[in-house]
Amino acid sequence: MSDTMARPDLWKEDHVEGKGLNELTTLNLGPTHPATHGIFQNVLTLDGEIILDTEQTIGYIHRAFEKIAERRPFYQITTLTDRMNYCSAPINNFGWLMAVEKLLGIDLPKRVDYMRVIIMELSRITDHIICNTIISQDAGATTPFLYYYQWRERIYEIYEEICGARLTTNMGRIGGFERNFSDLAWERTRAIIKELPAALDEFDKLLVRNRVFMDRCINCGPISAERALAYGFTGPNLRAAGVDYDVRVADPYSSYEDFDFKIPVGKSGDVYDRFTVRQEEMRQSISIIRQALEKIDKIADKTTYHADVPDWVLPPKQEVYNDMEALIYHFKIVMGETEIPVGEVYHCVEGGNGELGFYIVSDGGRNPFRVHFRRPCFIYYQAFPEIIKGGMLSDAILTMSSLNVIAGELDA
Amino acid sequence: MPAFTINAERDQLAIDRLTEQLGADGFTHERLYDTMCFVVAKEKVHETLAFLRNELDFNFLTSMCGMHFPGLELELGAVYFLHSMRNGHRIRVKTHVSLKEAELPTVTDLWPTANWMERETWDFFGIDFVGHPNMKRILNMEDFPAFPMRKDYPLEDPTREDKNDTFFGR
Numbered sequence: 336m337s338d339t340m341a342r343p344d345l346w347k348e349d350h351v352e353g354k355g356l357n358e359l360t361t362l363n364l365g366p367t368h369p370a371t372h373g374i375f376q377n378v379l380t381l382d383g384e385i386i387l388d389t390e391q392t393i394g395y396i397h398r399a400f401e402k403i404a405e406r407r408p409f410y411q412i413t414t415l416t417d418r419m420n421y422c423s424a425p426i427n428n429f430g431w432l433m434a435v436e437k438l439l440g441i442d443l444p445k446r447v448d449y450m451r452v453i454i455m456e457l458s459r460i461t462d463h464i465i466c467n468t469i470i471s472q473d474a475g476a477t478t479p480f481l482y483y484y485q486w487r488e489r490i491y492e493i494y495e496e497i498c499g500a501r502l503t504t505n506m507g508r509i510g511g512f513e514r515n516f517s518d519l520a521w522e523r524t525r526a527i528i529k530e531l532p533a534a535l536d537e538f539d540k541l542l543v544r545n546r547v548f549m550d551r552c553i554n555c556g557p558i559s560a561e562r563a564l565a566y567g568f569t570g571p572n573l574r575a576a577g578v579d580y581d582v583r584v585a586d587p588y589s590s591y592e593d594f595d596f597k598i599p600v601g602k603s604g605d606v607y608d609r610f611t612v613r614q615e616e617m618r619q620s621i622s623i624i625r626q627a628l629e630k631i632d633k634i635a636d637k638t639t640y641h642a643d644v645p646d647w648v649l650p651p652k653q654e655v656y657n658d659m660e661a662l663i664y665h666f667k668i669v670m671g672e673t674e675i676p677v678g679e680v681y682h683c684v685e686g687g688n689g690e691l692g693f694y695i696v697s698d699g700g701r702n703p704f705r706v707h708f709r710r711p712c713f714i715y716y717q718a719f720p721e722i723i724k725g726g727m728l729s730d731a732i733l734t735m736s737s738l739n740v741i742a743g744e745l746d747a
Numbered sequence: 748m749p750a751f752t753i754n755a756e757r758d759q760l761a762i763d764r765l766t767e768q769l770g771a772d773g774f775t776h777e778r779l780y781d782t783m784c785f786v787v788a789k790e791k792v793h794e795t796l797a798f799l800r801n802e803l804d805f806n807f808l809t810s811m812c813g814m815h816f817p818g819l820e821l822e823l824g825a826v827y828f829l830h831s832m833r834n835g836h837r838i839r840v841k842t843h844v845s846l847k848e849a850e851l852p853t854v855t856d857l858w859p860t861a862n863w864m865e866r867e868t869w870d871f872f873g874i875d876f877v878g879h880p881n882m883k884r885i886l887n888m889e890d891f892p893a894f895p896m897r898k899d900y901p902l903e904d905p906t907r908e909d910k911n912d913t914f915f916g917r
Binding site for chain 1: 751863867896
C-alpha cells in the first residue's frame with residue numbers, strides 16, 4: 336500500500352469529482368437495515384467506499400396522522416402524537432395539548448406548568464440517552480448502549496407510576512394532567528436527579544475524551560450553521576452547528592421563562608458536537624427538573640393537577656353517578672361535544688429533535704378542520720445526502736444516528 | 748387568554764413594508780391569535796416571500812403545508828410559516844389556487860428546506876410547484892391514484908357496512 340492510500344484526505348477530492356479510477360457501485364442501505372435504526376432507504380452511489388450520491392426514499396411507516404386527525408375529536412388526537420417521536424412521547428403529547436389550550440384560551444396554574452416541565456425534561460433525557468448511546472454503538476462502543484439504557488428504564492418507571500404506560504404515555508389532559516403524581520413518582524424523580532449526574536459523568540469519561548471515539552467522530556458529517564439554517568435544522572443538531580436557537584428560550588411555553596438554564600452550542604456541527612451538545616443538554620435538563628421540584632415544593636397547594644376547566648377534564652367517577660352537572664360534563668367530554676372556537680393556531684415546543692410544531696385550523700366542529708405537524712426529523716433529514724457526500728460509508732451510518740432520525744416522526 | 752406574546756411592532760413593520768412593496772390591495776392581513784397572517788395572490792407569492800426573506804430578515808422557513816377548502820372558488824392553498832430568529836418574530840403567508848390550475852412557484856431557491864415540504868404538499872394536495880428540482884411523491888407510493896389530504900378523499904372505505912355511524916357521525 337502506497338503512502339497516498341493511507342491518507343484518504345489526499346485522494347478524496349478526485350473521487351468526488353468523478354476522476355476516480357474505480358467502477359461506481361450502487362448500494363441499497365435499507366429499507367430495513369440494522370444500522371439505520373428505523374425504516375428508511377438510501378440508495379447510495381459509491382466509488383469504492385466514498386459516497387458520491389444518495390437517493391432517499393421515505394414513507395415506509397406513513398400512517399396518515401394528519402388525515403386521521405381530521406376525523407377525530409381533540410382528545411383522541413393526543414394518542415396519535417406520541418406515536419411520532421416515540422423516544423420522547425410526553426413532549427409530543429404536551430405540545431399538542433398546549434396547542435389546543437392556546438386555541439381554547441386555557442391558562443394553566445403554575446404547579447401544572449412545572450409538573451409538565453419535569454415530565455418534558457425527563458423525556459428529553461430519554462431521547463438524548465437513546466441518541467447518544469446509539470452514536471456510541473455505531474462508533475463501535477457497545478457498552479453505553481446496553482449500560483445507560485437502565486436510566487431510560489428508570490424514567491419509564493416514573494411514567495409508569497404516573498399513568499400506567501411506558502412508551503405511549505398520554506398522561507396529559509387538556510388543562511393539565513389526568514391525575515396527580517403519587518408520592519412514589521415524586522420519590523423516583525428525586526432519586527433520578529440525584530443519581531443521574533454521576534452516571535452522565537461516567538458516560539463522559541468513557542467517550543468524550545476517548546481518543547478512538549474522538550478520531551471517529553470529529554469532522555464526521557459536519558454541517559455549517561448557514562446550511563443548517565437553510566435546511567431548517569432545529570434542536571440539538573442546529574445548536575451543534577453553532578446557532579443558539581432553542582424554542583424554550585425563544586418562545587417560552589409552560590413557564591420555561593421561570594427557569595435558569597444554559598443552551599449548549601457546538602462549533603462545527605459534526606457528530607462529536609452533536610454528541611457533546613446532547614450530553615450537556617441532559618445536564619441542563621437535570622438542573623431544570625431540580626429547579627422545578629424546588630418551585631413545586633414552595634407552592635402550598637399540593638392537590639392541583641389541572642386548570643379549572645370542567646369542560647375538558649373528566650369529573651371523578653363517583654360524582655358522575657351522583658351529580659347532574661358532573662354527568663353532563665362527562666357525557667360532553669366523552670362524546671366530544673364541547674364547544675371549540677373557530678380559529679387557527681400554531682404552537683411549537685422544543686422536542687427531542689428540535690422545534691416540534693402543531694398547526695390547528697378549527698372550524699368550530701368537534702374535529703379540527705386541518706392539522707399539520709411540523710416534524711423536525713422530516714425537515715432536516717433531507718440534508719442527509721449533502722452532509723454525507725464525499726465521506727465514507729461508515730461515516731454515513733454514524734451521521735444518521737447522530738442526526739437522531741426517528742422513523743415515526745419522519746413519516747408521521 | 749393564555750399568555751402568548753404579540754409582537755405588534757414587528758407585525759406593523761411587516762405590514763408597512765409589504766404595503767410599499769405590493770400596494771395596499773396587493774395583500775390582506777389578519778391577526779389569528781398571536782400570529783399575523785398575510786394572504787397574497789399566487790402570482791405574487793414568490794415575490795412576497797423573497798422580499799420577506801431578504802428585506803425583513805425572515806431567514807427561516809419553519810414549515811409549509813397545504814390546505815383544502817371545498818366550496819371556495821380557489822379551493823386549494825398553501826401556508827408558509829416564516830420565522831425571523833433574530834427578531835423573534837413569526838408570521839404566516841397564505842396563498843390560494845384553484846383546483847384546475849393548482850400550481851405555485853417553488854421557493855426552494857430561497858430556502859432549500861422547502862424541497863421536501865413542497866413534495867409533501869404535492870403528494871397530499873396535488874399542488875404542483877413549478878421549478879422544483881424533484882417534483883414527485885414523498886410519503887405515499889409513487890403510483891398512488893389520489894391526493895389523499897383533499898377533503899373529498901374518504902378516510903375509510905365508504906362501502907363498509909359493519910359500522911353504525913348514526914350517533915358518532917363518522
